[in-house]
Amino acid sequence: MKALTTMAYRQLKRFTKARSRVAGMIINPLIWLVFFGLGWSKVFNFPAARAIFGGVDYLTFLAPGIFAMTIFNQSFIGGISVIWDKQFGFLKEVLVAPASRKEGIVGRILGDSIVTVIQGAIILLLTFFLAENLKISGIIPALAIGFLLAIAFSGFGVSLALRMESMEGFQMIMMVLMLPLIFLSGAMYPIESMPEWMKVLAYVNPLTYAVDGARHYLVGESVTKFSLSMDWGVLAFLAVLLLGIAMIEFERTTIE
Amino acid sequence: MSNAIVVENLVKRYGELEAVRGISFKVRKGEIFAFLGPNGAGKTTTVHMLTTLLKPTQGKAIVAGYDVIKEPREVRKKIGIVFQDPSLDRDLTAYENMYIHGRIYGYDGKELKDRIDELLKFVELERFRDKAVKTFSGGMQRRLEIARSLLHEPEILFLDEPTIGLDPQTRAHIWEYIKAMKEEHNMTIFLTTHYMDEAEQLADRIAIIDHGKIIAEGTSEELKKLIGNDVIYLKLNAPEEVKCLNADFIRGCKILQDGRVRIDVVNAAESLPRLFELTQKNGIRVLEVTYHRPTLNDVFLYLTGRELREESGMKFRMRMRMRR
Numbered sequence: 088m089k090a091l092t093t094m095a096y097r098q099l100k101r102f103t104k105a106r107s108r109v110a111g112m113i114i115n116p117l118i119w120l121v122f123f124g125l126g127w128s129k130v131f132n133f134p135a136a137r138a139i140f141g142g143v144d145y146l147t148f149l150a151p152g153i154f155a156m157t158i159f160n161q162s163f164i165g166g167i168s169v170i171w172d173k174q175f176g177f178l179k180e181v182l183v184a185p186a187s188r189k190e191g192i193v194g195r196i197l198g199d200s201i202v203t204v205i206q207g208a209i210i211l212l213l214t215f216f217l218a219e220n221l222k223i224s225g226i227i228p229a230l231a232i233g234f235l236l237a238i239a240f241s242g243f244g245v246s247l248a249l250r251m252e253s254m255e256g257f258q259m260i261m262m263v264l265m266l267p268l269i270f271l272s273g274a275m276y277p278i279e280s281m282p283e284w285m286k287v288l289a290y291v292n293p294l295t296y297a298v299d300g301a302r303h304y305l306v307g308e309s310v311t312k313f314s315l316s317m318d319w320g321v322l323a324f325l326a327v328l329l330l331g332i333a334m335i336e337f338e339r340t341t342i343e
Numbered sequence: 344m345s346n347a348i349v350v351e352n353l354v355k356r357y358g359e360l361e362a363v364r365g366i367s368f369k370v371r372k373g374e375i376f377a378f379l380g381p382n383g384a385g386k387t388t389t390v391h392m393l394t395t396l397l398k399p400t401q402g403k404a405i406v407a408g409y410d411v412i413k414e415p416r417e418v419r420k421k422i423g424i425v426f427q428d429p430s431l432d433r434d435l436t437a438y439e440n441m442y443i444h445g446r447i448y449g450y451d452g453k454e455l456k457d458r459i460d461e462l463l464k465f466v467e468l469e470r471f472r473d474k475a476v477k478t479f480s481g482g483m484q485r486r487l488e489i490a491r492s493l494l495h496e497p498e499i500l501f502l503d504e505p506t507i508g509l510d511p512q513t514r515a516h517i518w519e520y521i522k523a524m525k526e527e528h529n530m531t532i533f534l535t536t537h538y539m540d541e542a543e544q545l546a547d548r549i550a551i552i553d554h555g556k557i558i559a560e561g562t563s564e565e566l567k568k569l570i571g572n573d574v575i576y577l578k579l580n581a582p583e584e585v586k587c588l589n590a591d592f593i594r595g596c597k598i599l600q601d602g603r604v605r606i607d608v609v610n611a612a613e614s615l616p617r618l619f620e621l622t623q624k625n626g627i628r629v630l631e632v633t634y635h636r637p638t639l640n641d642v643f644l645y646l647t648g649r650e651l652r653e654e655s656g657m658k659f660r661m662r663m664r665m666r667r
Contacts, residue, residue, distance in 0.1 A: 093446040176430030185419035
């Protein structure tokens with residue numbers, strides 16, 4: 088267990104030392120929420136629009152989506168620290184240690200996920216100042232949904248980074264994947280109103296279920312598409328799968 | 344088991360390129376063994392194979408009694424390593440780097456804290472305990488890495504170019520640590536270097552490696568004997584014209600253009616007194632004596648026809664700067 092807790096400790100410790108980076112991470116979702124969300128909420132400020140967004144105002148509809156997006160972005164981007172570790176040599180220090188590699192990588196992903204959820208929580212608290220109708224009671228379960236999402240995409244980010252040499256390459260892949268996944272998650276507009284072919288993509292997008300789950304708890308059942316058990320099930324399955332892949336990948340890692 | 348490392352016909356291929364081409368050697372327990380060779384000779388690749396970070400293409404290596412291919416985890420428990428490139432977490436402090444290392448190796452609590460403080464003291468970094476590593480000079484980072492590699496009390500320590508890119512003062516300092524480690528803890532040390540003075544200063548035995556092959560092995564004295572001769576230069580004040588000296592211990596003699604006499608002998612230390620007797624007997628006054636023991640560079644030159652150049656310190660520093 089020591090390898091697990093130590094690697095988690097390291098990721099948390101790094102987070103506390105990088106305050107400027109943390110501020111940067113929080114600003115991006117805030118821009119979405121304020122400049123995008125607040126702007127459109129004035130456009131959609133009529134009864135028919137409320138009906139489209141499940142009977143709530145647009146900012147309330149958008150807020151859980153921005154929360155899920157923050158978690159998704161930050162956990163994915165966490166993979167880049169693996170490339171840092173490769174370039175600054177710390178990865179070798181971990182690879183040459185006798186401790187269980189599987190445990191070590193799980194610890195790392197856990198640590199990153201905790202960091203990510205803390206950032207998500209900050210965003211969530213800030214959204215309460217903007218959106219009218221969010222449920223305070225939904226915060227804790229929404230964070231739990233966020234945690235599963237974080238584990239899944241940290242796992243994905245780490246596995247990808249282990250196979251990559253350059254930060255630029257990693258960032259490229261992230262840029263290509265990030266926007267479509269966000270637009271196709273129902274975070275910004277309901278899946279119901281998408282064309283059929285887009286709906287299919289939305290259904291296979293894991294982020295969809297995190298957005299849906301967060302909405303369940305933060306807004307209410309009226310704005311959701313899937314059942315809670317479906318949301319939890321998909322996310323839990325993905326978290327386990329991607330964590331497992333990361334474990335296998337790390338076990339095999341050499342410095343070639 | 345008196346051998347700490349046994350390597351048999353180890354090969355590493357990267358596609359077409361053969362980085363290590365079938366090397367075999369043994370490292371005895373408690374000795375300092377140096378791999379001496381130019382950059383790109385296969386030193387680091389060998390270290391990476393012996394420390395389980397790279398899978399050998401062929402051959403066998405037993406480290407601390409365990410097979411590096413079949414029992415990598417057992418090997419990892421027994422070894423410590425200081426890599427050629429830095430491997431510290433630059434955002435964390437010296438103490439935190441040590442603490443994380445200690446915990447990953449199964450240490451904990453007061454025992455770990457005491458060991459960290461003791462080792463930081465050993466490498467004279469106790470004042471910088473809580474400073475971030477990114478503020479450290481290259482020499483300080485190296486010292487911290489040495490302290491870190493000792494934390495889990497390894498049986499065998501691998502040092503890959505431990506003083507590359509460091510100034511002469513820091514190098515001498517690090518040599519002191521290495522000697523102290525061997526003497527105080529009876530540790531086996533496997534060292535790679537392209538500095539011949541480093542190999543000469545530290546190593547009990549040296550293997551000279553070039554193009555992925557070991558081309559000679561032995562103590563530095565043994566290696567120098569490959570060349571055979573010590574060289575003595577004499578400046579004489581002879582009554583007549585300077586002539587070559589003749590005696591049974593003189594293997595060769597030549598008058599140089601500047602008027603000095605060059606004499607080849609097996610052992611200059613033993614031959615010098617006899618040489619003085621000889622000159623005195625012949626009424627020749629010796630004005631100046633220098634003698635040149637063959638260096639490992641001469642050995643390398645003799646074996647490969649090339650010189651062992653000391654050039655990569657600069658390159659290394661450039662690379663460090665570019666990374667930032």
